[in-house]
Amino acid sequence: MTQPIERVVIVGAGTMGVTLAKLMLAHRLPVRMIDKQATALEACRREIERTFSEHLAAAGEFDVQTHWSQEGETSIIIESVTENLAIKRAVIAEAEAHCAATTLIVTNTSGLSIDAIGQGMRHPERLAGAHFFNPADLIPAVEVIPGAATTKATIHHTCTFLTGLGKRPAVLNQSVPGFVANRIQHAIMRECLSLLEKGVVDAEALDEIVQFSIGVRLALNGPLMQRDLNGLDTHLNIARYLYEDLEDTHTPSRLLEEYVAQGRLGAKTGQGFYSWDDARIKRQEHQTRDSLERIIAVAMEEKRSGNDGER
Ligand SMILES: NC(=O)c1ccc[n+]([C@@H]2O[C@H](COP(=O)([O-])OP(=O)(O)OC[C@H]3O[C@@H](n4cnc5c(N)ncnc54)[C@H](O)[C@@H]3O)[C@@H](O)[C@H]2O)c1
Structure with missing residues (x-):
């Protein structure tokens, strides 16, 4: 990136938009937050002021808008609205109408097709x-996911931007539903729910087994490096007898459908796999953030000290 970034425009002041704004502001990048809901913008502003002090917002590095303004060429636009294709397409169209032809536009979709989101764009090469x-x-x-029209320069620009934010961008070769992380997360959860449904194990025991075996190992090594260390022949021997017994349903689990139909949505409704009250939620949120910071620091230190999977 040759020119300094004038502003990061974040569209969608929800769960992700707020933490994206914190990330940009922590790296001293001016932020404009756009959301069609004024209440979402107010909540976002309060959270930003709580985090960075009122001084920052007053200095004009952070502003909120319910409508678009014309953006300069060196702004970057991050679409982070509701995970719905029609809504995202409409937002991208508005973004294109309010920025230069070369402005970088990225979508924070969790797994929708980049080509589908970019359909109808005048310049899909910059998405x-x-x-x-x-x-x-x-x-x-x-x-980082390219669409069929995305140029190498766009991917490079995106990675440079992310690296400048202290992130670890990892580029996919193509867009597939759910990308990598959500495919793996859902493969794990499909098996977890199947084990619960079959009564093989209870929720507490399942969490205990996964967290303190695969979980702690994955914090330090990716699954492929971990398998290298374990031996691929051993993995194959197990795969040969196990796969015919693994869950391979193409529809969401019956148990999950039932829970959601009953309003059993997890912490936010007080009941999921576990029972939740406000005190337990607060404790867990605080503990999770604090612990995540420490785990990330350990994982980064491991990488720095040479455990980086040279091929
Ligand atoms: N929540 C997560 O853990 C997570 C993680 C990674 C990626 N994502 C993805 O990030 C995106 C946002 O997720 P979220 O959890 O922050 O959602 P959210 O529901 O918390 O927030 C979405 C926001 O978008 C706003 N919005 C909707 N339509 C709009 C429009 N036309 N113009 C402007 N604003 C509009 C809504 O008012 C809302 O404030 C989704 O694509 C989601 O899949 C979510």
Whole structure:
């Protein structure tokens, strides 16, 4: 990136938009937040002021708008609205109408097709997926996804921007539904739900097994490096007898459908796999953020000290 970034325009002041704004502001990038809901913008402003002090917002580095303004060429636009193709397309069309032909536009979709989101764009070559993880100001990885029309220069620009934010961009070769992280997360959850449905294990025991075995190992090594260390012949021997027994349903689990139909949505409704009250939620949120920071620091230190999977 040769020119300094004039402003980062974040569209969608929801869960992700707020942590994206924190990330940009922590790196001293001016932020404009756009959301059609004034209440979402107010909540976002309050959270930003709480985090960075009122001084920052007053200095004009952060502003909020319900409508678009014309943006300069060196702004970057991050689309982070509701995960709905029609809404995202409409937002991208508005973005294109309010920026220069070369302005970088990235979408934070969790797994919708980049080509489908970019359909109808005048300049689809400057659209890329940049899938952040929640909270975006903390989690290092960002999946970078090209569409069929995305140029190499756009991917390079996206990665340079992300690296400048202290992120670890990882580029996919093509866009597939769910990209990499959500495909793997859902493959794991499909098996977890199947094990619960079959009564093989209870929720507490399942979480205990996964967290303190695969979980702690994955914090330090990706699954492929971990398997290299374990031996691929051993993995193959297990795969030969196990796969015929693994869950391979093409529809969401019955248990999950039932829970959601009953309003059992997890912490936000007080009941999911576990029971939740406000105190437990607060404790967990605080503990998770604090612990994540420490785990990330350990994982980064491991990488720095040479455990980086040279091929
Ligand atoms: N929540 C996560 O853990 C997570 C993680 C990674 C990526 N994502 C992705 O990030 C995106 C946003 O997710 P979220 O969890 O922040 O959603 P959210 O529902 O919390 O927020 C979405 C915001 O978009 C706004 N919006 C909707 N239509 C709009 C429009 N036309 N113009 C302007 N604003 C509009 C809504 O008012 C709302 O404030 C989604 O694509 C989601 O898949 C979410």
